[in-house]
Amino acid sequence: MCENCAIKNNPSGTDKDFQSVVACLREAQTILVLTHARPDGDGLGSMSAMAAAGRAAGKTVYMLVPDTARRSDSQSQSAVPPRYEFLFEDGMPAGTSEFEKLADKSDLVVVVDTCAFAQLDGLEQALRARREKVAVIDHHATAGDVGSIQWIDSSAAAAGVMVGEILEDLGWPVDAGAAEALFAAVASDTGWFRFSNTDPRALRAAAGWLERGAQVDMIYARIFQYDRPERLHLMERMLAGLELYCHEQLAVMTIRKSDFERTGARADETENLINEALRLKTVKVAVLLVEQSDCVRVSFRSRSGIDVAALAGRFGGGGHARASGMRTTDDLDAVKKQIVTACTEELERI
């Protein structure tokens, strides 16, 4: 079923790329799967499903999440945010310090949901040194050259859709747990099937995961109804500081170090908060600036007409047309000013 949509609908990736990744996975006996730093549901769900299915197929599979940022930015114990811990009941992913050891034990290193060294904190050198055995599965428009084999399909709603198609082709067993991880991946990146990237390919894949036993209400509760009061208080402060520009078409929000200190919220608890600004009917572009210990992280979302991947690109970032991001070590207020100017130019153009 999935093969029908997998290959024909990927204008930016090719059938050959898909087949190359499948062939490497089939051949490898020991595999290290990793995703990007500050991981989201798509990266974590894709990684978890690939590990579970690979192990069920008799492979040895290790998982890893770069965690150098975590040490400075949050008090949490792991690079995996608590709302996604249910994806790792059989064991948590390793951290950056174990990369070389695990990569050298593995025949294949698979990077999911990113193709940018900027998202793989602290691993660039070690990955480059092993490039010949690195494969990438990603759906971001801003592609890098992390792997010697790469299947990049920017038309895929989530990396989870692509991983599902790969597992289907490999014939690796996808049990209820793996199906849940894939569903969580796609549900996260589509905002629970609300964003414009929601397409028949993603919905058909999701239906298949339900058939395999994924429990939708449980996944929803674990991802979206798992907040601590600290996160709601952080949101309260963020909304209190909401600024609107360009006839209310541009929404800008900030979360400062002092907001984390006052509320006790963690850096990972800012995930999805930017979407709150899109409740406003006039807003076409939303920007959230988050001040962290060593940098300012900026997220962009757009509703239509504006390519925020290009906007973030002006500041050295990237991502998707409707969702992108960047990082800078400049002062938050100075960056905000530059971004408001850039967004205003874009909004005046359309």
Ligand SMILES: [Mn+2]
């Ligand atoms: Mn993704």
